[in-house]
Amino acid sequence: MSQKHTPDLSLIKRIADDVGTPFYLYDESVIDDHARRLSEAFSWNPGFREYFAVKATPNPYVIDIMTRRGCGVDCASRTELMLAKAMGLRGERIMFSSNQTPGCEYRLARELDATINLDDISHIDFLRENGGIPKRLCLRYNPGSTQVASNFVMGHPQDSKFGMTRAQIHECVKRLIDLGVEKFGLHAFLISNCVDTDYYPQIASLLFGLALEIYRETGAIVDFINLSGGIGVAYHPEEREADIGEVGRAVRRDYERLIKDTPLHPMKVYTELGRWMTAESGMLVSKVIHKKDTYKNYIGLDATACDLIRPAMYSAYHHITVAGKADLPCDHIYDVVGSLCENNDKFAVDRRLPNIDVGDYIVIHDAGAHCRAMGYNYNGKLRCGEVLFRPDGSYKLIRRHETPRDYFATLDYPGLV
Ligand SMILES: *Cc1c(COP(=O)(O)O)cnc(C)c1O
Numbered sequence: 001m002s003q004k005h006t007p008d009l010s011l012i013k014r015i016a017d018d019v020g021t022p023f024y025l026y027d028e029s030v031i032d033d034h035a036r037r038l039s040e041a042f043s044w045n046p047g048f049r050e051y052f053a054v055k056a057t058p059n060p061y062v063i064d065i066m067t068r069r070g071c072g073v074d075c076a077s078r079t080e081l082m083l084a085k086a087m088g089l090r091g092e093r094i095m096f097s098s099n100q101t102p103g104c105e106y107r108l109a110r111e112l113d114a115t116i117n118l119d120d121i122s123h124i125d126f127l128r129e130n131g132g133i134p135k136r137l138c139l140r141y142n143p144g145s146t147q148v149a150s151n152f153v154m155g156h157p158q159d160s161k162f163g164m165t166r167a168q169i170h171e172c173v174k175r176l177i178d179l180g181v182e183k184f185g186l187h188a189f190l191i192s193n194c195v196d197t198d199y200y201p202q203i204a205s206l207l208f209g210l211a212l213e214i215y216r217e218t219g220a221i222v223d224f225i226n227l228s229g230g231i232g233v234a235y236h237p238e239e240r241e242a243d244i245g246e247v248g249r250a251v252r253r254d255y256e257r258l259i260k261d262t263p264l265h266p267m268k269v270y271t272e273l274g275r276w277m278t279a280e281s282g283m284l285v286s287k288v289i290h291k292k293d294t295y296k297n298y299i300g301l302d303a304t305a306c307d308l309i310r311p312a313m314y315s316a317y318h319h320i321t322v323a324g325k326a327d328l329p330c331d332h333i334y335d336v337v338g339s340l341c342e343n344n345d346k347f348a349v350d351r352r353l354p355n356i357d358v359g360d361y362i363v364i365h366d367a368g369a370h371c372r373a374m375g376y377n378y379n380g381k382l383r384c385g386e387v388l389f390r391p392d393g394s395y396k397l398i399r400r401h402e403t404p405r406d407y408f409a410t411l412d413y414p415g416l417v
Helices: 009-019 028-041 060-067 078-086 103-111 123-129 166-178 199-218 244-258 275-281 310-314
Strands: 023-027 049-053 072-075 094-097 115-118 136-140 183-187 222-226 268-271 282-293 297-301 320-322 332-337 346-353 361-364 385-389 395-399
Touching: 009 023, 009 282, 009 361, 009 385, 009 395, 023 028, 023 275, 028 049, 028 060, 028 244, 028 275, 049 060, 049 275, 060 072, 060 078, 060 385, 060 395, 072 078, 078 094, 078 103, 094 103, 103 115, 103 123, 115 123, 115 183, 123 166, 136 166, 136 222, 166 183, 166 199, 183 199, 199 222, 199 244, 275 282, 310 346, 320 346
Parallel strands: 023 385, 049 072, 049 268, 072 094, 094 115, 115 136, 136 183, 183 222, 222 268, 297 332
Antiparallel strands: 023 282, 282 297, 282 361, 320 361, 332 346, 385 395
């Protein structure tokens, strides 16, 4: 399986008969291939590490494929830290991205000796009281309306709730040196799902420049820069992909130009990719249970926006194919919808597809990141499980489907399961 590749109908039927539809299907070889390509692209930097953003695909069986390749994890909540801990990760294998963080989360992050990425200067005192200031700390930079590059639109960082101003970063470094911090990291995350090869190099030169400025002002050594997430995938078959090899080469050129001949060399480069690592590996497989023709032609699935909210939430495009019909002409136009009492519960609107029958299996592509993880339970709908397809052709249910018992677990009321 690869991007937009529809698995054989026989395989889909076999898994569907075994575990029931809908289900997420992840291809281990695609995840492993992304992890390998990323580490190759940055192999020029001996300290390079990817910290997979757990929120994208919070399943330890999936994350394990990447940690076997040396990746760490990027966590931002208590349960994400618990997941990392259960996987045996600690210390420099965990990045903890703070942002309006509760005290208990800082304390757990400190217990695991995670590298904390501090979102605000006011959190210095908060962290002192909740776990204490570590020797190594990362600071999150928000460049505001600073022109990053003349030809590159980076969204509007000044409207983002994340990170600190340049003046605050300098102030933080000075205070933290006094509090015993010995190693600093710098982090910035300015745009999401960006397939432009320029994005990482722009962030890198921004952070390299800031690191040099900090060194000149305070003598502090920035040990690593964290380019964070944001590299996108081609959801639409006609979109082009980010060329990860070229991204690595371009960051290297900036490193050699700005850092190599300074006392800051050797500096480590980190990434925290979520989407780029797992999006293309996953698909949501759902069965057609109804067809309805009124003012439009509807295909009714047994999956809902509770399983995959991106189209409903962001009008996001997810490519759709029909198992066993991938080569047929797309000569019908359908809305592909779920059963929620919400008119935005649509996986596709006016989509050209082959003729679809009740009983067909619909494959919704590029659903490996930020999809199952964003699921919810509106209308009492139960979220579907996850299946891992392995390189030897076998598969394993790595998360079961939810049951009414899960849905009612937080209620204590007679007569409920
Ligand atoms: C969400 C997030 C990521 C991953 O983002 P992608 O767009 O999935 O690459 C990385 N770092 C932080 C701090 C995040 O919040």
